[in-house]
Amino acid sequence: MEVRFGEDHVHFLSYGFRGASVHPTGTVTPARIRDADWNAIRPEIRTALGETLFVPRERKADLEAFCRRHRIAGASRSDTWADLLEPFLDTRIDAEQERATIGRLNRAGFAPTEITAIRRRLAPLMLAYNFGAMVWEWVHLGLFDLLTAANAPVIDPALQAGLGDRAAFYGWTMAIADRHP
Template identity: 75%
Template sequence: MEVRFTEDHICFPRYDFRGATVHPRGVVTPARIRDADWTAIRPEIRTTRGETLFVPRDGKADLQEFCHRHGIARVSRPDTWGDLLEPFLDTRIDADRERATLDRLRGAGFARDEVATIRQRLAPLMLAYNFGAMVWEWVALGLFDLLNAANAPVIDPALQAALGDPATFYAWTMTIAERTP
């Protein structure tokens, strides 16, 4: 992933997530940006179309400056995918934590059976990513990790192909990312 900031646009010379509007390369102007969060662990831009685009960590200051220059608000929001992908962390989740996670998801409009269906669909991919690829993440897996797993060359291509059309899968992940309490 590569990002460059200019006076009046953000250039993505290499964006690795298939299905993204800027894949494999593209440009985003301030008019297309709804908000951003340069303080997030993975700095992100949210477009007016509801797409989350990520910026490398070393671009935090440039993203902040760009947003200030163009009057783009910083909005921090919960990562719904962090809650959905919690079972795939390299840690034990106790009953109280799982209950709190399901309560947050319910607050974002997810029924218990929908959560189970999403997790079941993604289990082979996320297990291969976190354990098979030896990421061993034990604190947080989120949207960035999901997109990385769906595109990483170290993941079995058959697992990625099982997700379906990359553009359709990407759009689905963005729709879910927009569902916050």
Template identity: 80%
Template sequence: MQVRFAEDHISFLSYGFRGAMVHPMGMLTPAMIRDADWKAIRPEIRTARGETLFLPHDQKADLEAFCHRHGIAGVSRPDTWGDLLEPFLDTRIDADQERATIDRLHGAGFAQEAITGIRRRLAPIMLAYNFGAMVWEWIHLGLFDLLTAANASVIDPALQAELGDPAAFYEWTMAIAEHHR
């Protein structure tokens, strides 16, 4: 991932997530940006059409300055994907923690059947990503990790193909990321 900031736009010179409006290269102007979160684990831009785009960690300050310069709001939102992907962490989740996660997902409008279905659909690729590819993440897996798993060369292409059309899968992930609104 390579991003360059200019006075009046952000250029994505290398963006590896198939389906993204800036894949493999693209540009955003301030009018195309709804809000941003430069304080997130991985800085995020949310486009006017509801897409979440990620930036390298070391460009948090660049994103913040760009947003301040153009009056773009800084907004943190609930991490729906972090909750949905919690079972794939390399850690033991106790009953209270799992109950709290399910309560947050229910509060965001997810029925239990939807939660179960999403997790079942993603189990093969997330297990291959976190354990097969030896990522061993034990604190947080989120949308960035899911998109990485769906696009990484270290993941079996057959598992990635099971996700369906890359652009349709990407749109599905973005819709879920926006679901809480």
């Protein structure tokens, strides 16, 4: 992933997430940006259409300066995908943690049946990513990880193909990412 900041645009030179508006290359202008979180683990831009675009960590200061220059709001929010992907972490989740996770998802508008359906749909992919590809993440799997798994060459292409149309899958992930308590 490579990003360059111009005076009046952010240019993505190699954005590896198929389905993204900037894949494989593309430009975003301030008018298309709703807000940004330059303090996130993986800094991100959120577009007016609800798409989350990631920026390399080493460009954090550039993202912050760009946003301040163009009066783009800084906004930190929880990663709904981290709660949805929690069962695929390489750690044991106790009952109290699971109740708290389900509570956050419920406040974001997720019914128990929807949570189960999402997790069931993604289980083969996320298990292959975290365990089969030996990532062994035990703290946080979020939207970035999901998109990485859906595009990583180390994941069985049949699992990725099982996600359906790339643009539709990407749009689905973005719609869910935009839901938060």
